[in-house]
Amino acid sequence: MRAHEAGALHGNDAAPTWLPYPSDVNTLIDGLWSRTTRRTEDGAVEVGGVSVARIAEEVGTPAFVLDEDDFRHRARAFRDAFAEAFRPLAGADVYYAGKAFLCGAVARWVEEDGLGLDVCTGGELAVALRAGFPGERIALHGNNKSLAEIRRALEAGVGRIVVDSLDEIDLVDAIAAELGLRAAVMLRVTTGVEAHTHEFIATAHEDQKFGLSLTGNTAFEAVRRVLAAEHLDLVGLHSHIGSQIFDTGGFEVAARRVLDLVAQVRDQLDHTITQLDLGGGFGVMYNTQHTPSTPEALASGIAGIVEKQCHELELEVPHVSFEPGRAIAGPSTQTLYTVGTVKDVRLGGPHHRVYVSVDGGMSDNVRTALYDADYSCLLSGRVSEQQPEVVRVVGKHCESGDIVVKDEYLPADVRRGDLVSVPVTGAYCYSLASNYNHVPRPPVIAVKDGEIRTLIRRETEEDLLGLDVG
Template sequence: MRAHEAGALHAEGYGGPPQWLPAPDDVNDLLEPLWPRTVRRDERGRLEVGGIDAVTLAAQVGTPAYVLDEDDFRTRARAFRDGVAEAFARFGGADVYYAGKAFLCTSVARWIAEDGLGLDVCSGGELAVAQRAGVPGARIEMHGNNKSRGEIEAALRHGVGRIVADSFDELDRIASVAAELDVVAPVMLRVTVGVEAHTHEYIATAHEDQKFGFSLAGGHADKAAERVLAEPTMTLLGFHSHIGSQIFETAGFEVAARRVLGLHARVARDHGHVCPELDLGGGFGIAYTSEHHPLTPAQIGAQMADIVEREARAEGVEVPRVSLEPGRAIAGPSTFTLYEVGTVKEVELDGGLRRAYVSVDGGMSDNVRTALYEADYSCTLANRASDAPPMLSRVVGKHCESGDVVVMDEYLPADVRPGDLIAVPGTGAYCRALSSQYNHVPRPPVVAAADGRVRTLVRRETVADLLALDVDE
């Protein structure tokens, strides 16, 4: 964490630029892996997405706004669907589940269903969106470490394809609700495999000391399998493992697959039950800055298929039907946030360095990831090109917090000024989903750009919306 006993300004990361951020030769250049597929600069130097330039977008929908490249989103979803299916074709195929928690609205849920992916939901609210979009129950998996009776009932009534269980209390709850409804609940058990993913501690989810899953240590996962097999209102589909998020290599999945398939083999040997499915999670990383180098969907599929085949052979079992969950890798790169600059202030740092503090009309209420996870982002001037030299800059929000930072370090043109537009890429995942009304600032809209037009997926919140929940009696 960026902290120091003498104060935050003394902490690592508050001096000059990080090593991975060299000053650009041309401050107008766009680093292709960071941006949606249709983004470019037009002949006037304006950022353009889906055939619409940023100035026109700002005039039509206002700022701040999450701008989603519809073609990019759907192309990424299909690339995962096809890349994983092709890699696992020798085992009869595999399934891909989109992470609703990354970003979900009715249109996105409908796209996911139309494009042949499954949908991972982890609350009753996310399930309600899926139902509104007409997503078939069989294509939905229900996550969550503390699902209520109401959420379980809604999932079973909708006929979800799987409920991923995290605890013995939850298994009791699922069995009880299933008995009341006179149905058999399809259950997967989330297994904590003891793998330390190379990611931020808050998004590493397979080490022992955390809230998710049945631990393999001490035989808890084995006992959970016995519990499901002994209950006529539940059927054991298989096991689920998720080692973390923003992961750039597949080595950690080798250990996870080995341990989960070991459990799979023990259940088959000791109980005569061959689980038909295996979910290895995913959480694959995306490029937020030039330091990130994500794998392609085809590379991920090929590497994961080789891992599963090798570990299944070592255990002497057939490869079950495998599912993967790309996480942010579909939604994240498809969207950028468009802001308007309100103020610019230069400060002098140690060693004669100077930094511009560029304040925009959003902040931690629409992107809390920088404050929460120390996430790094990039950005660019969106309304024009500039001949000015690059200047080390920090893009900050309008909230009453010194930690209200959107982009910690970036080079923007030295002539950036109030009224300019700034675009921050990679904000499609966990930005709108984690947004808040901090300081009573209404949340931005989500708009989709495609074929020269823009349409609203989630409308802008208003002050009237804020006041509507305020019961004044």
């Protein structure tokens, strides 16, 4: 590709069409912030009864600030909504998807609030077990589980291992035989339903690494093999259609296809499958483009879908489970940054872009670079009477793609030392964090009733150097 001169069209001060001009740039937009977030009389944002100014002073920045009341309220809301919607049928369970964000305290909250826990690696399983999470309420996922991970899960008595391939059926059976026990397994099936989401988080279309395809009889063959295995018990079928999904349309098609397999197994293998897991992927509001459904609307809609499809296929309604992660963890957390360089890049004529650099970046939130995600932000340490101006919030890393917020309005007087908060960073931000450029990862703190509690401490340079044993 030939080099060319960078021109004015590479940047300008026009806001994207979806971004509304704010009537008050200091306003906390409903739906973007956790339940206890508000502005105090001095203009600073407060969450869990703790001012961001106090957090910055005591903890430093960047920092993930988790509203404990909000997280636990969302977990209980999903638990209660699905229990109520499926109570007239065969019941429903909710498993928190730990990959969104997991630490010992979160595992304990989830256990106390009556949810199961979905883990997908040995590391996540280790966190759960150290937190004392009951093994029978844990589900282990993963498309390439190691022998050690399978063995540890069986020894811990996990409630189910979600088998992802024909090969894995033999592995789990063999390890269960060595341990002298029977393994409870679910089969993850690929329904061919592609959620309307980013390519890398749509997980039910055929051309991807997860699951056993319903096309070509692979999933049916997997059922037959599990039923024939001496040390396996078939718990049920599992389906997951993707992430950041705002309605129940995709679940309708996916449920029908999975239930078609249930009917095929009943008719051809004389076996009744009594449990169905429809995954999670429920969307959240990252900015004003998004209109997520409530847990109650999701639960009611999916319950109606499952009941209708079972009636048409003359099936008993199975016990159903779901795995929300992002929808619980995401809105509960904001990332607090300190502003450094503010740079107005003039490109000739009227075109320009204001870059607001913060003290974190893609090492604590890679989703903008990885998924082209759109976030919002707010000047959180004070209020301003200045006019709103479209800015791009960027990180400190040596990478042009180190963007935290692509486009948002901040006051025109944003300056070095200001505090800026990015909401809805509780899911897949710390979980995907890295030490790129040897930047230590931020802490995760919980705030509640005016108190600060460290859940995961800030990494230090000593931590990084301690791993370098060359």
